Amino acid sequence: MPGEEVKKIVKLKNISEGLSDEKSELWGAIKVIFEKKQADGTYVPCTKADMVLINDIMDLDINTAKWSAQTPADDNNIVYVYNEPLAKGEESEALFTTVSISEDLDNDQLEELKAIATDAEINIKVTGAVIQAYEVDLNTAIAEVVKNLTA
Secondary structure: OOEEEEEEEOEEEEOOOOOOHHHHEEEEEEEEEEEEEEOOEEEEOHHHHHHHHHHHHEEEEEOOOOHHHHHOOOOOOOEEEEEEOOOOOOOOOOOEEEEEEEEOHHHHHHHHHHHHHHHHOOOEEEEEEOOOOOOOOHHHHHHHHHHHHHO
């Protein structure tokens, strides 16, 4: 487990149909949600306290050149907004491609992780949202997609 890298490629694709090319561009965003496994096998969102440990032992290779982090005040998860509108048929660059477990993970951290998540199992769930880019600037798009993803 320490030093392990898991491939997880997260992208958006504009699959809009029926609109002119000008009106089919979309602003997009992805919410990254960390969930912990419960004893009954279900998953629930990690708390802010859980995230302190998870951030110490897990790393996502976030593409900060193309994606901007937006942290809603009432949420412990992060929404990332793609910095450019996507044309019809276009795919975004990946938000991230790899989840890495720290090589420095020690037994104490592993025991802490087992205390918050059954089998020390954490799931990374992603949810996307888009808004039509026609006559919508990036700041308006950010407000709308963050609202949609955190409602």
